[in-house]
Amino acid sequence: MLRSQQNRIGKPLYLIYPGEHFASNENCFIGTIVGTCLAVSLFDSARRVGGLINFVVPGTIGTGGILEDEIARIGILNMEYLMADMVKLGCNRHFMKAKIFGAGHVDSIKKEQNLVDSNILFVREYFEVEKIPIEKEDLGGNFRRKIYFSPRDGVVYRQILKNNSEFSEFIQLEKEYVESEFRNRSRVGKIILFD
Amino acid sequence: MNRYIVVIDDSPTIRVSVEMALKQMGLPIVQAENGQDALDKISKIKGDGDDVAICISDINMPVMNGLEFIAEFRKVDKFAPVVVLTTEAEKDMIQKGKEAGASGWIIKPFQAEDLLNVVKRFVK
Numbered sequence: 302m303l304r305s306q307q308n309r310i311g312k313p314l315y316l317i318y319p320g321e322h323f324a325s326n327e328n329c330f331i332g333t334i335v336g337t338c339l340a341v342s343l344f345d346s347a348r349r350v351g352g353l354i355n356f357v358v359p360g361t362i363g364t365g366g367i368l369e370d371e372i373a374r375i376g377i378l379n380m381e382y383l384m385a386d387m388v389k390l391g392c393n394r395h396f397m398k399a400k401i402f403g404a405g406h407v408d409s410i411k412k413e414q415n416l417v418d419s420n421i422l423f424v425r426e427y428f429e430v431e432k433i434p435i436e437k438e439d440l441g442g443n444f445r446r447k448i449y450f451s452p453r454d455g456v457v458y459r460q461i462l463k464n465n466s467e468f469s470e471f472i473q474l475e476k477e478y479v480e481s482e483f484r485n486r487s488r489v490g491k492i493i494l495f496d
Numbered sequence: 497m498n499r500y501i502v503v504i505d506d507s508p509t510i511r512v513s514v515e516m517a518l519k520q521m522g523l524p525i526v527q528a529e530n531g532q533d534a535l536d537k538i539s540k541i542k543g544d545g546d547d548v549a550i551c552i553s554d555i556n557m558p559v560m561n562g563l564e565f566i567a568e569f570r571k572v573d574k575f576a577p578v579v580v581l582t583t584e585a586e587k588d589m590i591q592k593g594k595e596a597g598a599s600g601w602i603i604k605p606f607q608a609e610d611l612l613n614v615v616k617r618f619v620k
């Protein structure tokens with residue numbers, strides 16, 4: 302993550318890269334760029350705290366839905382990281398609303414045919430199970446998006462990116478991130494028993 | 497007398513996944529969305545003359561977090577195992593869990609089968 306103070310918007314800007322997330326109660330912006338990946342913002346209106354995450358569900362989700370799916374497990378894990386940081390700032394799921402962006406058909410990443418559809422399916426079903434309303438949805442298309450999220454009021458500014466050459470660094474990072482998520486998608490955490 | 501599995505997590509997605517993973521234990525399962533909710537449900541279970549077989553608890557939850565829950569639970573139940581299931585991986589936090597009276601600590605992501613095996617180890 303990159304924090305920059307000098308920018309045209311006059312507020313601190315936290316730039317998150319593919320695979321990263323950030324939650325804050327500060328008067329700032331959290332920004333990212335998404336192509337294939339999902340950018341999800343959460344805003345707790347009671348606490349006035351928000352968070353943004355940029356991640357991918359690395360593969361195709363089976364017909365049984367997200368709850369018993371090996372691949373969806375990684376998507377749930379990513380959402381858990383963002384949720385945990387928001388809960389630490391005093392948030393509660395009952396007051397959260399989501400905005401979802403990305404899952405673009407961009408040609409630099411051709412991992413699996415239906416990767417984009419699978420990511421869209423995941424994020425919709427996840428928020429349905431969580432009973433968190435999706436306030437705004439801007440998914441698909443064949444372009445990348447630049448997202449600026451204001452965590453104090455939940456406002457998102459979205460720009461469609463037509464000139465990819467300007468963002469080649471981000472494009473490369475996303476490609477590397479998606480590939481590494483595919484390689485590590487069967488990972489499991491540690492089990493520690495006290496006795 | 498019934499022996500309950502108590503699943504405590506603020507995420508419905510996680511609660512349902514854990515419940516599905518532990519279904520084959522054949523024990524009744526109660527879900528709670530935070531530590532306080534769990535204590536209320538456990539007090540009802542015990543009030544009805546039933547018992548807690550094991551608790552599977554998250555750490556980061558609103559209202560009452562997992563560490564506070566374990567400490568409170570130990571005041572009413574010295575023996576039932578509590579297995580923590582969390583994204584928290586820091587040594588200090590794991591040590592605090594152990595001191596509060598946890599029996600195990602599983603760092604997410606988890607596989608259903610692994611969780612089931614841990615529970616089988618504690619619940620005979």
Ligand SMILES: [Mg+2]
Nearest residue numbers: 506554556557
């Ligand atoms: Mg939690």
